[in-house]
Amino acid sequence: xxxxxxxxxxxxxxxxxxxxxxxxxxxxxxxxxxxxxxxxxxxxxxxxxxxxxxxxxxxxxxxxxxxxxxxxxxxxxxxxxxxxxxxxxxxxxxxxxxxxxxxxxxxxxxxxxxxxxxx
Amino acid sequence: xxxxxxxxxxxxxxxxxxxxxxxxxxxxxxxxxxxxxxxxxxxxxxxxxxxxxxxxxxxxxxxxxxxxxxxxxxxxxxxxxxxxxxxxxxxxxxxxxxxxxxxxxxxxxxxxxxxxxxxxxxxxxxxxxxxxxxxxxxxxxxxxxxxxxxxxxxxxxxxxxxxxxxxxxxxxxxxxxxxxxxxxxxxxxxxxxxxxxxxxxxxxxxxxxxxxxxxxxxxxxxxxxxxxxxxxxxxxxxxxxxxxxxxxxxxxxxxxxxxxxxxxxxxxxxxxxxxxxxxxxxxxxxxxxxxxxxxxxxxxxxxxxxxxxxxxxxxxxxxxxxxxxxxxxxxxxxxxxxxxxxxxxxxxxxxxxxxxxxxxxxxxxxxxxxxxxxxxxxxxxxxxxxxxxxxxxxxxxxxxxxxxxxxxxxxxxxxxxxxxxxxxxxxxxxxxxxxxxxxxxxxxxxxxxxxxxxxxxxxxxxxxxxxxxxxxxxxxxxxxxxxxxxxxxxxxxxxxxxxxxxxxxxxxxxxxxxxxxxxxxxxxxxxxx
Ligand SMILES: Cc1cc2nc3c(=O)[nH]c(=O)nc-3n(C[C@H](O)[C@H](O)[C@H](O)COP(=O)(O)OP(=O)(O)OC[C@H]3O[C@@H](n4cnc5c(N)ncnc54)[C@H](O)[C@@H]3O)c2cc1C
Ligand code: SF4
Ligand code: SF4
Numbered sequence: 001x002x003x004x005x006x007x008x009x010x011x012x013x014x015x016x017x018x019x020x021x022x023x024x025x026x027x028x029x030x031x032x033x034x035x036x037x038x039x040x041x042x043x044x045x046x047x048x049x050x051x052x053x054x055x056x057x058x059x060x061x062x063x064x065x066x067x068x069x070x071x072x073x074x075x076x077x078x079x080x081x082x083x084x085x086x087x088x089x090x091x092x093x094x095x096x097x098x099x100x101x102x103x104x105x106x107x108x109x110x111x112x113x114x115x116x117x118x119x
Numbered sequence: 120x121x122x123x124x125x126x127x128x129x130x131x132x133x134x135x136x137x138x139x140x141x142x143x144x145x146x147x148x149x150x151x152x153x154x155x156x157x158x159x160x161x162x163x164x165x166x167x168x169x170x171x172x173x174x175x176x177x178x179x180x181x182x183x184x185x186x187x188x189x190x191x192x193x194x195x196x197x198x199x200x201x202x203x204x205x206x207x208x209x210x211x212x213x214x215x216x217x218x219x220x221x222x223x224x225x226x227x228x229x230x231x232x233x234x235x236x237x238x239x240x241x242x243x244x245x246x247x248x249x250x251x252x253x254x255x256x257x258x259x260x261x262x263x264x265x266x267x268x269x270x271x272x273x274x275x276x277x278x279x280x281x282x283x284x285x286x287x288x289x290x291x292x293x294x295x296x297x298x299x300x301x302x303x304x305x306x307x308x309x310x311x312x313x314x315x316x317x318x319x320x321x322x323x324x325x326x327x328x329x330x331x332x333x334x335x336x337x338x339x340x341x342x343x344x345x346x347x348x349x350x351x352x353x354x355x356x357x358x359x360x361x362x363x364x365x366x367x368x369x370x371x372x373x374x375x376x377x378x379x380x381x382x383x384x385x386x387x388x389x390x391x392x393x394x395x396x397x398x399x400x401x402x403x404x405x406x407x408x409x410x411x412x413x414x415x416x417x418x419x420x421x422x423x424x425x426x427x428x429x430x431x432x433x434x435x436x437x438x439x440x441x442x443x444x445x446x447x448x449x450x451x452x453x454x455x456x457x458x459x460x461x462x463x464x465x466x467x468x469x470x471x472x473x474x475x476x477x478x479x480x481x482x483x484x485x486x487x488x489x490x491x492x493x494x495x496x497x498x499x500x501x502x503x504x505x506x507x508x509x510x511x512x513x514x515x516x517x518x519x520x521x522x523x524x525x526x527x528x529x530x531x532x533x534x535x536x537x538x539x540x541x542x543x544x545x546x547x548x549x550x551x552x553x554x555x556x557x558x559x560x561x562x563x564x565x566x567x568x569x570x571x572x573x574x575x576x577x578x579x580x581x582x583x584x585x586x587x588x589x590x591x592x593x594x595x596x597x598x599x600x601x602x603x604x605x606x607x608x609x610x611x612x613x614x615x616x617x618x619x620x621x622x623x624x625x626x627x628x629x630x631x632x633x634x635x636x637x638x639x640x641x642x643x644x645x646x647x648x
Contacts, residue, residue: 021158042312060413089408105406111354
């Protein structure tokens with residue numbers, strides 16, 4: 001679920017308010033969006049992909065993380081390189097090569113069935 | 120509350136791949152088009168957040184034959200060969216247009232663009248700007264709540280609500296395309312919470328029928344407590360019990376029921392993606408970066424560590440059921456109403472098996488194209504008379520109650536959905552002895568909703584979604600009970616065999632009382648033995 005809007009990074013462009021498919025954000029009084037309906041978040045990462053300022057973080061869990069979780073701690077997330085990491089991987093943002101250009105996965109063979117005894 | 124009054128030749132409901140291709144095609148045919156999305160056209164729906172492999176096959180007879188034959192047995196031979204080849208042709212054309220006209224950056228391998236898949240965010244962002252360039256008006260955050268019909272029952276518009284403007288709207292239109300996606304029952308599967316089956320409810324209220332609803336048992340693998348339901352890469356995985364011993368017979372394909380049984384029994388199944396070489400691991404990252412979001416953010420190395428998994432319901436998003444299509448232009452049984460993508464039945468190209476991994480996306484873009492063209496032609500055929508029709512709303516549950524009783528609403532309905540539709544032992548590992556009581560619960564909640572629940576303004580969409588999910592579940596289980604055999608994804612524990620006497624499609628319909636009808640399989644005359 002969406003866990004963080006970084007006040008220091010946000011450029012108050014309202015893109016996240018527009019693009020969130022489940023209308024999770026409201027525009028705050030100072031222009032910085034607020035997470036108004038976290039329970040409606042479907043953990044789709046789309047707001048993060050579209051945020052031009054790498055100001056959002058979506059924790060990968062479908063329920064809220066605890067108050068003291070590192071996944072809500074801006075300094076930790078920035079240091080771990082997680083802020084804006086999805087946008088970077090899909091190659092969005094100035095000067096980046098679109099990830100779509102590189103998106104060739106491995107050949108998928110017939111799926112394996114787990115055998116009884118594995119060494 | 121103010122009501123915005125709009126007019127269009129064609130209204131497209133839903134802005135995923137099916138809706139955007141429908142809007143583009145209708146606009147190119149000269150129609151004035153309004154596209155309405157519950158969320159945001161460009162990010163809403165499973166394609167935008169997930170990305171899709173695409174059934175893109177060169178127009179070479181041998182390759183086409185192989186592509187058509189590949190899943191026929193899995194689908195119980197319910198596919199229509201003529202539709203399969205039209206969809207292959209249309210998909211080929213659309214993917215080439217996506218590259219040439221929308222400048223989609225396909226990967227280039229040995230100088231050749233590789234068009235067997237699209238990255239979701241990039242694809243849908245480009246579709247949005249493409250339809251806007253083509254003159255389509257897009258209204259986001261504007262859920263449609265009901266269809267409007269004229270005096271003859273012909274669909275003539277829609278009514279809905281703009282949630283970020285707190286205003287209602289009405290669009291008078293020559294024809295309507297429903298491209299609202301399938302129904303994943305708010306399971307939190309990736310991008311699927313907007314897919315609550317709304318279009319099927321609207322269509323049924325106008326008199327349309329469903330088909331293939333028994334093939335809606337799609338559950339996808341995700342790391343436990345996450346949303347990323349991407350099953351393909353689990354083909355490289357090994358599965359284990361909670362104590363770390365191998366879970367015999369488990370697999371991402373053909374072994375998912377073993378996983379479901381173990382989850383029911385013990386609550387835990389572990390997994391490790393331990394069969395991928397270093398090179399394959401790297402390719403996986405490039406191929407589907409979002410597959411790794413849960414792992415990277417939780418600090419799990421999926422190649423080296425065991426992690427718990429779950430199965431999330433994807434219902435008719437990856438199952439095949441939906442609104443019954445009765446003509447080549449994706450017309451429904453109701454004049455003026457067209458259906459495309461997951462909202463429409465996909466039996467014509469998938470039979471009774473999921474089209475996941477390629478066919479679904481091909482169906483979305485090609486059925487969208489057919490429907491957009493059909494709707495534009497229908498609207499043009501109405502001429503000036505289109506704007507003089509008197510409009511009546513046909514939305515019943517949540518809008519026009521059957522009685523003055525009150526009591527239940529959205530929350531109660533969603534609770535019943537969680538109890539009677541999500542569980543593996545009801546919807547996935549199906550047995551009449553469990554389906555019948557589940558259906559009885561669903562019938563009861565339907566009756567309560569139908570009786571007195573009402574909402575307006577911003578609250579109406581949520582109530583209508585709940586009604587749509589209950590309607591979907593009732594069509595699913597009614598069809599599942601009618602098919603007393605195991606064919607395609609519709610499996611019944613007590614009828615494990617395929618019954619040659621049930622070689623038919625099943626139409627299903629009704630709102631308060633439901634019916635099913637066997638329909639002959641079409642399009643087999645083209646089958647090459
Ligand atoms: C994780 C995942 C991976 C997948 N991978 C593949 C794959 O590799 N290959 C493949 O072929 N298929 C795949 N699929 C399936 C594929 O995503 C769907 O078949 C496809 O998205 C269907 O497109 P659509 O346009 O019909 O519906 P959707 O993409 O669901 O779009 C429906 C749209 O309608 C809108 N809407 C809904 N109700 C209303 C309303 N009342 N009013 C207004 N708007 C409304 C929604 O907001 C949404 O924008 C995958 C699905 C998932 C979940
Ligand atoms: S998209 Fe990013 S920068 Fe723009 S308002 Fe939202 S958080 Fe701020
Ligand atoms: S993850 Fe998706 S649903 Fe959640 S806030 Fe971001 S865009 Fe909205």
